[in-house]
Amino acid sequence: MMHHRISGGSAAIFTLLLLLLLTTTTATTTLPIPGLDTFLTNQFRRDPKATNDSFGSLSSSLKRSLSSSASLHFTSLSQPLLSLSVPVSLHVRFVGDSFPSSSASTLSSFITSAVTSDSFHVISPPESSSDHNLAVSHSLNLDASLSPTSLSSRLDAALKSLISSTTSSLRSNLLSLPYSSVDEIVRQDSTKVWYDSWTCSTSKTVPFGPPTEASRDLVVAYLLTRGSGNWNRPLIESILPNLAQEIYLIKPSSLNAEDAFVLWGIWTTRNLLIFENRTVSASTLMDKAITLAKEWLLAQATSATPHTRISYDSDLPTMPTDVIRCNTDAAWSVAKRAGIGWVFENSDRLVYSEDSKVIDHVSSPLMAKALAKRNAMQEALHKSFSNVWFRTDSQELARAIDSKTYPVELFGVLMDIELLSSSFDFIVVSYVSRTFNGVADSLAKAALHSSIPLL
Template sequence: MRVNDLFEEDTTTWDGKKVLAMVDSRDGWKILSQLHGRMDGPDLPFWLHGKLNMYTVKSGYWLASLRRRRADPSTSDQFKDLWKWIWSLEVIPKVKMFMWKCLAEALPTNTALRKKSIDLDPMCRRCGNGIETMEHALRDCVWMKVLWAVSPLLLPPILEAEICPIQAWFERIRSVPHKEIHATFASIAWAVWYTRNLLVFQGKETDHKECLTIAHRGTWPKTVCENPKFSMPTRIFCSRPGQLKVACDAAVAPNFGIGVGSILMDGEGSVQGCRYGAWRGAYTSLEGEALAILEGLRLCVEKEATDVVVETDNQELYWSITRNETDLSYLGDTICEIRALVDSLEHVEFSWTKREGNEMADKLASHALSGFYPVLSHDVLPFDVNNDFFLLILSAALGENRNGEGAHSLTKVIPLANKIPLTKVVPLMYPFC
């Protein structure tokens, strides 16, 4: 039976008797209430879920996803935070898409392809000792364990007897409160899959160093990657043997002056030296941070440190130096000297940290500003960081009154700083502890 069999003869009007005789009254009245075409012509496909009632792949995917969520709500809701995390990663789009495929279990590993009736060897091409699942290809392969061990992340190991699917592994990384770690992890995982494909389809083998280099290029712009002086983000949990960190910061008093402080430390946090000073005049925060980095690099040259990590809490300056995202030409000689000193050192990495993680350099900069000291270098810090009264003076110099009464003026701060009891200050000739 066709629809036009329910019309009155030689018309396009419903025949109510035929309709009600064919179905029950409830459905019959629904049919009779439907409008239909008034023009003769062939039937056309009609899609309710797309614009202009036309089918598109996007609308089909949306409908399939909707039905899947209704059938199994946990599929989308269980990893809701991980989906958001993936799309918020500070990496290039193809790395985000790769991470999405991992979470959706859509990577064409040998195991996944065999499930689609593709006849191939399920063993891992890299080690030949295990079946290539997604977890094996990205983490559990012997080659992969070495890669993650030498990577800048120093990830906590997954125990042999521990069952840890890829989603749980991603959740572990997401729980680390550092976006730079997240981006580096994603770019390395993408590079692992990229080099795996080179091996499978082109027969090209890559070593661990080359894989990390590819990960670097997948995360950072080409202009930075071509500069051998800049490398991937510094190790977060531990430094390389012999590598030192110089923490830099500036304290700015608008229309009055700036103080800068730089502290050189080893991997255990022991102070190897410091450099600080102050200048009168009107400086911006960016100018002050750039001067702090410059003095930090001078300290490295002075202490003959060749492998250093320069740490700053100014995100704008960090991105400007490492990614050339901002024109720093207005800083003039300061930036030129920074680049010259970087070239003079054997290896330099730049790292960004939150302000809370740069507290000691911040205090040193405030100390320099409070006394307007000329640029000085010492082997130890010139103050006791455990002296709460001294910290109050420093925070006041930055406009942060602990009692919530607003910022003190510098005319009050500097005299207070000069009245700190000498017994509360660590003498420069004694080791700082």
């Protein structure tokens, strides 16, 4: 195949003219685009499930224009071609212990600086006699995040096996591996949507079906939006419309916190079965996970630094002179809606900032107060407050945070609070009477009342 090199402004004109010559015909019927259809057909034969080809994003009208036999005019085609833009989604998950928490942002910065052009240059395949190319503008949507370490070993082995047996793509140096290769690994250690009890923490209930062919093997993790950890509402309402409101009451961790001890127990138990043909009951696995969790908590108590403390006791540590006090509160309604509020003050009771918001699908007043605490911590970190004294008028919440004995309902939110706590230089979480929590209480109630429609 002969390649032409044309520089400057004439390159675009030459490309368009050449494309017009190749696609223009005097026949009266719609003909295929030379080179393009052959290329896509061969690519589909190689990978029937491939859906990431840029040409698949061409609009139907543009495809018809490119292959129509009518008298084509340069002006009618130039504008659609020049304005054509293809969105490209790229999902990257970092698997393993060696990646720091900054890996996702580092990759984003690298790609931004490395990609100097927003155009794809697509050429016809070698077996085609046609010699044409098309530059397509694109916008990259990057989603990068860290994966749980518990799946690293199996994913590593599976991906290495796939890479060694997969033929390199003709279009890119990057290999395109099917999702199915890792889906099975994820499903083995994940809660099943249709076959496990997960929608209620107080009783054993399984969603009723029947499931569709496409959703029968779906796991709960796939109902969450990547990155944010929020529920994927369109997906849930299409698959489980009758349970959607109940599912939304479950507040998962927004920081990808997982029960590492249970996952580790599942992993080691699976290894015993595969390599030693030994089985371990579910109750034994849970007992071991609880024991490991208690050992970890004891280790945290003995190794904690004096600069970080989560306490319910009235015997509070000496506060830094620049400590910021943050009071939080929540107002809850039987409609499962909550208003949450928080206020930041310095030691002289001067208000730095205050804010409030409304949250739907909140299961209880205690959940509302926990969400208020999590939001306040995130706001404190956003404002770069390093020494903060968080106060709540919920004794139950203060006890749970202090003891690290998290109720099932609050597990995801309280795990986030624990993870966020490690980002402060100095932190104390304590109980405060309602008498001294009036501002946060007023903010929460005002937010809730403003969200209630007038009859």
